[in-house]
Amino acid sequence: MVAQRLVEAMRDRDAAGEWRITVLAEEPRAPYDRVALTSYFSGRDPEDLALGTPELWADPLVRLVRGDAVTAIDREARTVTSTSGRVEHYDHLVLATGSKAAMPPIEGNDLPGVFVYRTVDDVAELRGWVEEQRERWSRPVRGAVIGGGLLGLEAAGALQALGAQSTVVQFGTHLMSAQIDLGGGEALRRLINSLGVGVRLNTATTRMRTNRRGTVGRLDFADGGRLDVDVVVVATGVTPRDELGRAAGLEVGPRGGVVVDDACRTADPFVSAAGEVACIQGACIGLVAPGYAMAEIVVDRLLGGAATFPGADTATKLKLSGVDVASFGDAFAVTPGALEIVWADPVGGVYKKLVLSDDARTLLGGVLVGDASAYASLRPMLGRELPGDPGQYLLPEGGGGGGATLELPDDAAVCSCNNVTAGTVRGAVTEHGCTDLGAVKACTRAGTSCGSCLPLVKKLVTAELEKSGITVSKALCEHFDLSRAQLYDAVRVTQLRSFTDVLARFGTRPGARGCDICKPVVASILSTTAPGHVLEGERATLQDTNDHVMANLQKDGSYSVVPRIAGGEVTPEGLLVIGQVAKDFGLYTKITGGQRIDMFGARIDQLPAIWKRLVDAGMESGHAYGKSLRTVKSCVGSTWCRFGVQDSVALAVQLELRYRGLRSPHKIKLGVSGCARECAEARGKDVGVIATDKGWNVYVGGNGGFTPRHAQLLAEDLDTETLVRTIDRFLMYYVRTADRLQRTAPWMEDVEGGLEGVRAVIMDDALGIAADLDAQMALHVDSYEDEWAATLADPEKLRRFASFVNAPATPDPSLAYVAERGQARPATAEEKNGYDDGRTGAVLVAGTTLEVRS
Ligand SMILES: Cc1cc2nc3c(=O)[nH]c(=O)nc-3n(C[C@H](O)[C@H](O)[C@H](O)COP(=O)(O)OP(=O)(O)OC[C@H]3O[C@@H](n4cnc5c(N)ncnc54)[C@H](O)[C@@H]3O)c2cc1C
Ligand code: SF4
Numbered sequence: 001m002v003a004q005r006l007v008e009a010m011r012d013r014d015a016a017g018e019w020r021i022t023v024l025a026e027e028p029r030a031p032y033d034r035v036a037l038t039s040y041f042s043g044r045d046p047e048d049l050a051l052g053t054p055e056l057w058a059d060p061l062v063r064l065v066r067g068d069a070v071t072a073i074d075r076e077a078r079t080v081t082s083t084s085g086r087v088e089h090y091d092h093l094v095l096a097t098g099s100k101a102a103m104p105p106i107e108g109n110d111l112p113g114v115f116v117y118r119t120v121d122d123v124a125e126l127r128g129w130v131e132e133q134r135e136r137w138s139r140p141v142r143g144a145v146i147g148g149g150l151l152g153l154e155a156a157g158a159l160q161a162l163g164a165q166s167t168v169v170q171f172g173t174h175l176m177s178a179q180i181d182l183g184g185g186e187a188l189r190r191l192i193n194s195l196g197v198g199v200r201l202n203t204a205t206t207r208m209r210t211n212r213r214g215t216v217g218r219l220d221f222a223d224g225g226r227l228d229v230d231v232v233v234v235a236t237g238v239t240p241r242d243e244l245g246r247a248a249g250l251e252v253g254p255r256g257g258v259v260v261d262d263a264c265r266t267a268d269p270f271v272s273a274a275g276e277v278a279c280i281q282g283a284c285i286g287l288v289a290p291g292y293a294m295a296e297i298v299v300d301r302l303l304g305g306a307a308t309f310p311g312a313d314t315a316t317k318l319k320l321s322g323v324d325v326a327s328f329g330d331a332f333a334v335t336p337g338a339l340e341i342v343w344a345d346p347v348g349g350v351y352k353k354l355v356l357s358d359d360a361r362t363l364l365g366g367v368l369v370g371d372a373s374a375y376a377s378l379r380p381m382l383g384r385e386l387p388g389d390p391g392q393y394l395l396p397e398g399g400g401g402g403g404a405t406l407e408l409p410d411d412a413a414v415c416s417c418n419n420v421t422a423g424t425v426r427g428a429v430t431e432h433g434c435t436d437l438g439a440v441k442a443c444t445r446a447g448t449s450c451g452s453c454l455p456l457v458k459k460l461v462t463a464e465l466e467k468s469g470i471t472v473s474k475a476l477c478e479h480f481d482l483s484r485a486q487l488y489d490a491v492r493v494t495q496l497r498s499f500t501d502v503l504a505r506f507g508t509r510p511g512a513r514g515c516d517i518c519k520p521v522v523a524s525i526l527s528t529t530a531p532g533h534v535l536e537g538e539r540a541t542l543q544d545t546n547d548h549v550m551a552n553l554q555k556d557g558s559y560s561v562v563p564r565i566a567g568g569e570v571t572p573e574g575l576l577v578i579g580q581v582a583k584d585f586g587l588y589t590k591i592t593g594g595q596r597i598d599m600f601g602a603r604i605d606q607l608p609a610i611w612k613r614l615v616d617a618g619m620e621s622g623h624a625y626g627k628s629l630r631t632v633k634s635c636v637g638s639t640w641c642r643f644g645v646q647d648s649v650a651l652a653v654q655l656e657l658r659y660r661g662l663r664s665p666h667k668i669k670l671g672v673s674g675c676a677r678e679c680a681e682a683r684g685k686d687v688g689v690i691a692t693d694k695g696w697n698v699y700v701g702g703n704g705g706f707t708p709r710h711a712q713l714l715a716e717d718l719d720t721e722t723l724v725r726t727i728d729r730f731l732m733y734y735v736r737t738a739d740r741l742q743r744t745a746p747w748m749e750d751v752e753g754g755l756e757g758v759r760a761v762i763m764d765d766a767l768g769i770a771a772d773l774d775a776q777m778a779l780h781v782d783s784y785e786d787e788w789a790a791t792l793a794d795p796e797k798l799r800r801f802a803s804f805v806n807a808p809a810t811p812d813p814s815l816a817y818v819a820e821r822g823q824a825r826p827a828t829a830e831e832k833n834g835y836d837d838g839r840t841g842a843v844l845v846a847g848t849t850l851e852v853r854s
Pocket of ligand 2: 637644673
């Protein structure tokens, strides 16, 4: 990680191109975010963890050599030699070799089934092993983690996420003993237990024994106790990778690490060290923020600067979902005269402590367990006087949010991973014109590593925008002060059924008529709170262009028509109907990415006739025009495929028929794959379902398009009924609470708690609205009708499908087509109007019903 930061900093600052950097990496991949390694278990790809933009690695002054470890340094010749035999000369060498996971000398620590937790390969192997054990046993897989520190607890959470039981075995008196005190440790133990993770304290593991298959099967403890296991993760700390430095004769610290001064230089003027391998100010620091600071210092020095290491910020926050723990500053109150203020609620599982100077004014440190909401606000106040009574920061609801946040001095560090101060965040708004959190993150890098400072950054940005007179308004538009989510709730609760009533009750101005923003939004809201036809009465006037005629407007003014092909399954008869309709109306046909057939070039006045043919043949609207469910893509699944473990087509058809016509803040796509090979690319969808041999895994929040995202794992091995209920709730929660035109991926980022927050609402009913979501989806399913069939049966609705209102039987003559690859396509302007050189265009000016020959 530190090497990547160094390269990035050098390319940012070395405008003259003085330095050419070669990165020699032992791992076979580009640098990645180790801090976020555990997210691999919630469905993230290793590629999602990659650090550095493609442009950085493509920079001509940067060379990244992967999968080639350095084996020796020749300080005389100033060369390094690698495993592959490569010899590289250097003008300056930076050691950023990090650490390796420590392995205590316990008998049996090399047995199959014993893992460490440091690299992508480690977690991939651990995952594979647990999945293999799950196949093997009809009982739950039994896991143990040796080590109850930050990493051990994260690993225990990972084991649980893989469906294994886990017990944390801790040598010391309490969990996270390097960061929190005994009181906090006790509260933490209770929280960890409440997640179903066992904890053994004061326990030394003496031996790991094999089972009959020769893999790890049991842990023996010094107190005579034992624990049966199928998998063990050892997380007992790290050892600096200082072997190259040692062999090259560089000084190493008493507990390892290449010794450097405050400028990160070793005794050799041509060698520096940065990150976990460096022993700086007498210690190696196992956190990324000090490593990034060292990378910046090395670059500064190489470019002639005089930067020095300011000392390490060792504040830490546990990244285990459902367990809020933070520790910062002098958490153990070792400063002479330090005072401790403690607030504990054993029933609620909360323990909070502030450490203050002897006059009880200056904040020296703190421990927050069970509720760390005040962490982001308090940590930047380290070493400063707290405004007001310190006790207010410990009371429930954090207290420390508002006042303290807004008063933060400009030089207070907000994001310690990237060394961003409150002043820099404010400057991003006032000087660089950033107007939202995303822009501030991109501009300053704040919150882009561990993310624990994001709530604070958001508050600062909002406060600064407000100060600059930019109202951070959630108002939908000038006609409604409410956000879409607020308006949705208001309409739902009041059971209003028309736009006029909604505007009268919640609008900002009496007598206003609404606009292109609020009208389609209210139409969409009403479609799920009070279902009805899109073209019924006043609702017809609210729809945007495509919904207005239930077809997709194309660039030449013609429309496209897409009948539903649920799950991508279509009979030969269905294909013949579509083919014949396209032929008879001269429509261009193309297979879509959603496994259906799009027919282009229909005039507005042809739409009813086309749909009459389709509806008579048993087809229905595919809602390709709506902000609604589009398709449920599927692979052939177990019916045909040799690898399939479930019937993915049947499920896709079931889901598509269930959610067809569901109007939402943006379009929704689903996918179902019949096995882990994922041929339906389900993880690129808003909801992706992947078959397992026990049921279905469901992933949520995947998006294609401009900002592609992989969906994240929400739940595993669900039976079909539970799966459908889970998707019902996910979709309805999204429909209710997302912003206008917000797709599921950004919506999930906005939901408090992200994926975990969504999971809490859907799976654990944390807001008590699950039954309500279920009922609302049932209402949608029960009230579904095919929009086109209903339109064909209603002469009033059909009146809108005319090219000219005053001459309904006359087709639009401006539509012109030329033949290409055997089909009709819209004529270009030159083809219609003639070329500059006087040639006339070869064009047939007519409707699309003329047959086109190749
Ligand atoms: C699961 C997990 C969670 C973590 N969470 C946090 C957190 O929340 N907050 C935090 O601050 N820190 C956290 N950390 C620690 C953080 O990841 C490290 O502090 C950071 O990665 C250190 O960066 P580095 O560049 O010094 O070392 P590394 O990231 O380990 O990089 C060193 C690289 O050098 C390579 N290398 C070693 N020897 C050679 C050689 N001879 N030739 C070529 N290449 C070599 C290694 O293979 C490695 O890829 C976490 C670590 C893990 C594993
Ligand atoms: S995802 Fe699996 S079941 Fe579906 S087609 Fe691919 S290999 Fe076959």
